[in-house]
Amino acid sequence: MRIILDTDPGVDDALAIMYLAAQEDAEIVAVGSVHGNVPAPLGALNALRVLDLVGLDPPVTVGAAKPLAQPLQTAEFVHGDDGLGGHAGPPPRGSLAPGSAAEQIVRLARANPGELTLLALGPLTNVALAVLLEPDLPDLLRSVVVMGGAVTVPGNITPYADANFYHDPEAADLVLGAGFPELVLVGLDATEQARVGADWLNALSELSGPRADFANKLLDHYGQFYSTMFGEHSCTLHDPLAAAIMLDSKLAGYRTMPLGVELTGTHTRGQVVSDLRSISSDAYISTNAGAGRVPIKVAEKVDVPTFLDQMFNSLKS
Numbered sequence: 001m002r003i004i005l006d007t008d009p010g011v012d013d014a015l016a017i018m019y020l021a022a023q024e025d026a027e028i029v030a031v032g033s034v035h036g037n038v039p040a041p042l043g044a045l046n047a048l049r050v051l052d053l054v055g056l057d058p059p060v061t062v063g064a065a066k067p068l069a070q071p072l073q074t075a076e077f078v079h080g081d082d083g084l085g086g087h088a089g090p091p092p093r094g095s096l097a098p099g100s101a102a103e104q105i106v107r108l109a110r111a112n113p114g115e116l117t118l119l120a121l122g123p124l125t126n127v128a129l130a131v132l133l134e135p136d137l138p139d140l141l142r143s144v145v146v147m148g149g150a151v152t153v154p155g156n157i158t159p160y161a162d163a164n165f166y167h168d169p170e171a172a173d174l175v176l177g178a179g180f181p182e183l184v185l186v187g188l189d190a191t192e193q194a195r196v197g198a199d200w201l202n203a204l205s206e207l208s209g210p211r212a213d214f215a216n217k218l219l220d221h222y223g224q225f226y227s228t229m230f231g232e233h234s235c236t237l238h239d240p241l242a243a244a245i246m247l248d249s250k251l252a253g254y255r256t257m258p259l260g261v262e263l264t265g266t267h268t269r270g271q272v273v274s275d276l277r278s279i280s281s282d283a284y285i286s287t288n289a290g291a292g293r294v295p296i297k298v299a300e301k302v303d304v305p306t307f308l309d310q311m312f313n314s315l316k317s
């Protein structure tokens with residue numbers, strides 16, 4: 001699978017890159033950073049740092065500096081001031097590629113029609129900009145996998161929205177309504193199942209080697225945040241799970257439905273809005289945020305043991 005990665009590294013984004021690097025059936029063709037966990041320029045440097053650690057050197061471009069229609073908000077309180085739990089280390093050896101992340105998505109999709117999968121692990125600003133630059137993008141990409149949203153479960157950054165959708169609701173709504181024929185949403189409905197606890201973290205801490213050592217540092221920081229928030233040393237592997245489901249769709253079950261994103265709710269901006277009613281499609285529907293939209297595959301039940309084994313093994317090499 002040939003992948004364009006759009007990401008805001010970020011601890012779990014970094015773990016997703018490490019996961020992908022260990023998969024023989026995954027090729028990271030290019031990386032674009034986006035504002036989110038940290039500002040986009042720092043996210044790009046962090047991507048270079050992690051890619052260097054795992055021995056990969058795809059082009060890395062800097063993406064959108066801020067959301068489409070709201071001030072920039074970042075999440076250093078979760079991921080650390082350097083975005084990597086305080087373990088970013090020295091400046092990366094690699095250098096950034098020219099151009100923007102959105103332009104990179106469009107250029108590569110046009111040059112490789114129907115071949116590339118876009119994995120979006122941060123706010124969807126770059127993906128939205130790419131759709132605006134190239135309206136045929138839905139027909140040029142093979143598929144799109146998005147980590148974001150919360151359909152039937154509470155949010156994380158607010159009670160209603162996950163961080164990626166909250167950090168750019170307009171972009172999320174534009175992407176979910178762009179008409180991608182194959183878009184898989186790996187939201188909190190799925191990722192909150194991939195929460196690792198003390199046993200898994202302790203087992204990982206027994207591993208040595210550059211990848212395991214770095215992962216343990218990242219997870220120690222991430223786990224401390226969860227200890228503060230939830231009173232237990234645990235953490236949720238949001239982005240690595242989205243990467244794993246992208247490579248092996250059998251890791252999850254799905255519900256397919258059109259989706260929108262709330263844009264004007266005083267308290268609910270960024271919330272995924274859907275019609276969960278089991279009524280026939282020609283029933284009277286006074287309002288439906290998904291009306292006329294191409295349905296989205298929403299990941300639901302996850303084969304967590306299989307994923308966690310894959311994640312653990314990806315850090316051994």
Ligand code: RIB
Pocket residue numbers: 008010011012013036037121122123147148156162163164238239
């Ligand atoms: O809500 C979780 C998502 O927001 C993850 O992608 C995490 O890295 C943050 O970007």
Ligand code: CA
Pocket residue numbers: 007008009010012013036037121122239
């Ligand atoms: Ca992310």
